[in-house]
Amino acid sequence: MPAREIRFRLNGSERRAEVEDQVLLLELVRGLGLAGTKLSCDMQVCGACTVLLDGRPVSSCTTLAIEADGRAIETIEGLADGTALHPLQQAFIDKFAFQCGYCTPGMIVAAKALLDELPRPDRATVRRWMDGNICRCTGYETIVDAVVAASERMGGAK
Amino acid sequence: MGTLRRFEVHRATSVDEAVELRRRYGDDAAVYAGGTELLLAMKLGVARYAHLIDVKPIAAISGVTRTDGIVRVGATTTHWELERDPLLRRALPAFARMEANVANVRVRAAGTLAGNLAFAEPHADPPALLVALGARVTLQGSNGARMVAVADLITGVYETAIGPDEILTHIEIPVPPEDARVAYVKFQILERPSVGVAAIATLREGRFVGAPTLVVGAVDEVPRRVATPRLAGASARAAETRDAIAEAARAAVEPIPDLAGGVEYKRHLVGVFTLRALDELVAEAA
Numbered sequence: 329m330p331a332r333e334i335r336f337r338l339n340g341s342e343r344r345a346e347v348e349d350q351v352l353l354l355e356l357v358r359g360l361g362l363a364g365t366k367l368s369c370d371m372q373v374c375g376a377c378t379v380l381l382d383g384r385p386v387s388s389c390t391t392l393a394i395e396a397d398g399r400a401i402e403t404i405e406g407l408a409d410g411t412a413l414h415p416l417q418q419a420f421i422d423k424f425a426f427q428c429g430y431c432t433p434g435m436i437v438a439a440k441a442l443l444d445e446l447p448r449p450d451r452a453t454v455r456r457w458m459d460g461n462i463c464r465c466t467g468y469e470t471i472v473d474a475v476v477a478a479s480e481r482m483g484g485a486k
Numbered sequence: 487m488g489t490l491r492r493f494e495v496h497r498a499t500s501v502d503e504a505v506e507l508r509r510r511y512g513d514d515a516a517v518y519a520g521g522t523e524l525l526l527a528m529k530l531g532v533a534r535y536a537h538l539i540d541v542k543p544i545a546a547i548s549g550v551t552r553t554d555g556i557v558r559v560g561a562t563t564t565h566w567e568l569e570r571d572p573l574l575r576r577a578l579p580a581f582a583r584m585e586a587n588v589a590n591v592r593v594r595a596a597g598t599l600a601g602n603l604a605f606a607e608p609h610a611d612p613p614a615l616l617v618a619l620g621a622r623v624t625l626q627g628s629n630g631a632r633m634v635a636v637a638d639l640i641t642g643v644y645e646t647a648i649g650p651d652e653i654l655t656h657i658e659i660p661v662p663p664e665d666a667r668v669a670y671v672k673f674q675i676l677e678r679p680s681v682g683v684a685a686i687a688t689l690r691e692g693r694f695v696g697a698p699t700l701v702v703g704a705v706d707e708v709p710r711r712v713a714t715p716r717l718a719g720a721s722a723r724a725a726e727t728r729d730a731i732a733e734a735a736r737a738a739v740e741p742i743p744d745l746a747g748g749v750e751y752k753r754h755l756v757g758v759f760t761l762r763a764l765d766e767l768v769a770e771a772a
């Protein structure tokens with residue numbers, strides 16, 4: 329079967345790729361050298377593979393790469409502006425919101441989708457939104473702290 | 487990584503084209519929309535298809551509309567879209583709340599209500615509430631379209647009444663009467679509900695007007711309707727009513743034992759969550 333040509337925006341840059349239909353979005357982005365997006369559970373439960381597709385969080389482990397055709401993909405690598413970290417990234421550091429860091433790219437990308445839609449979430453909303461992102465190190469409180477702190481820094485504070 | 491075996495995706499742009507593709511490829515093809523259930527099953531190796539029929543490009547089966555007392559949901563509408571849909575939130579707030587609690591945010595962003603029904607995974611939220619609301623689906627095949635009640639659509643574990651050349655195009659949900667109360671409560675420890683209970687009733691001065699509608703989902707092979715005729719006119723708060731409802735709900739199900747619990751435990755949960763659904767109806771009516 330011939331590969332299909334797809335065109336997409338990846339972290340702001342126009343890209344094209346040739347992919348066969350069964351290739352997963354996770355394989356596409358990691359194949360392009362963006363290794364921040366992680367594979368973990370491989371069944372849409374843990375959130376380590378979260379990327380944004382036209383602003384919506386999806387599990388890249390269970391999304392076909394061809395779905396990105398004509399759309400914008402945002403991965404953890406797209407958040408920092410040069411060496412200046414995104415407020416969410418800085419807040420995760422400041423609040424000690426990770427230990428091993430494996431779930432962190434997915435956590436931050438998921439949180440970005442939340443703050444893009446709802447800049448002033450309360451803690452309950454953050455918890456509910458993030459309930460599909462699993463961390464086995466921190467115990468979550470510091471993650472919620474970080475998302476709320478980032479929301480305040482970004483001007484969305486209540 | 488659970489990579490996928492090779493397959494070809496066919497992008498259908500009309501229902502007729504999708505039906506034709508189903509006829510052409512038969513058992514070698516599956517209908518593909520959100521992919522949250524299908525791709526997972528294919529990665530796990532429990533389903534194998536050489537062809538996927540992508541119905542997302544079909545404009546005629548997307549979005550939510552309301553005509554008279556019916557909300558019509560196009561097959562490619564995602565849970566994410568449903569939980570935010572202003573029309574749905576106004577007409578069927580309990581349904582919109584249920585949608586907002588399906589799986590996790592990523593599954594909701596990709597997965598569709600129609601896919602959830604067509605896949606017929608028993609541990610699901612929407613079927614019980616749809617059965618309670620009297621919803622039906624449109625199935626379109628080479629011999630035309632037919633409507634099937636959701637209660638008759640799901641025939642077993644991963645089994646539906648969808649014919650080999652049919653496409654599920656729409657879900658039609660009747661809007662309950664203005665004074666009816668609707669509740670859906672569930673118990674969930676993992677990614678999918680262990681037990682879900684849908685309840686609909688009209689209450690006047692603390693008594694049921696007619697009999698309440700109760701449907702238990704997620705726990706059995708298919709959603710189970712609870713027989714409630716002798717509760718017509720009963721006092722909703724009375725201890726004997728509560729006991730009778732919980733007992734009827736426990737008797738209506740044959741729970742499937744799994745990681746979320748054994749038969750007796752799940753049957754117990756059914757009783758507890760039936761009473762919580764009832765509490766929600768009573769609280770809402772107050």
